[in-house]
Amino acid sequence: MEVSKALVEAVGATFADLAFLDAEPVDDRPGEPNPGQIVAIEFLQPLAGYLVLHLSAATKQSIIENIHGVEWKSLSGAEVDDCLMELVNVTAGSFLSLVGAGNGRHALSLPRVLYDESDLLADDDLVDYCFSINGETARVSLKYVPDTT
Secondary structure (H helix, E strand, O other): OOHHHHHHHHHHHHHHHHHOOOEEEEOOOOOOOOEEEEEEEEEEEOOEEEEEEEEEHHHHHHHHHHHHOOOHHHOOHHHHHHHHHHHHHHHHHHHHHHOOHHHHOOEEOOOEEEOOHHHOOOOOOOEEEEEEEOOEEEEEEEEEEOOOO
16 A cells, blocks of 8 residues: 555544544644654664654543543553553554555564654654644654565
8 A cells, every 4th residue: 555545544543443533634734733742653674664643732632531531630641651652553553554564564663752852863754744633733754664675
């Protein structure tokens, strides 16, 4: 499957299945997201790259409350982080499966919760995709180098 289509499908399905939220791609970037949280995961094998979710505070809250079924303030910081890390992990795994990476066998790094974009490695090869989630803009950044073996 083509990379852009695979990413849109992976994000849409993961947000719908795990967080019960619609993630609709937007082309016109109705305003850059003001991240409340950044979650990243690296592709290790059989290809290189990574996936980064840039989530506003409102989107983060919706995700957490929908997955846990309780008000997010009642959860510990570790529970919140674990939830977001699982979301990026499932999204990345779904994306890699859809693009046929490693015939279903691939390795990912442990997901990381970041608190500032400066924690990301600057990379000119990142491609940004924007999604509307509950009226908020979320950005998904992707670096994907197809397996050439």
